[in-house]
Amino acid sequence: MEANHDSLEQLMESLIKMVGKANQKVDGLQRRVIQLETFIMEEKERGTIRIYPEQPQETASSTPHIS
Numbered sequence: 210m211e212a213n214h215d216s217l218e219q220l221m222e223s224l225i226k227m228v229g230k231a232n233q234k235v236d237g238l239q240r241r242v243i244q245l246e247t248f249i250m251e252e253k254e255r256g257t258i259r260i261y262p263e264q265p266q267e268t269a270s271s272t273p274h275i276s
Contacts, residue, residue: 252258 249258249260253260
């Protein structure tokens with residue numbers, strides 16, 4: 210019973226560490242996204258970047274086929 214309790218405790222510690230590392234990675238990614246969004250908005254205000262709306266890509270069936 211004691212060994213089972215110890216292994217469960219070790220498992221919980223491992224999971225907590227894994228979640229902590231995952232949260233750190235998410236925080237880092239969120240910071241990068243904010244930096245990129247800020248950069249894009251600043252460049253857009255300066256007029257050095259243009260944001261185009263997404264357009265559907267043409268498929269092979271929509272383009273005329275020349276034989």
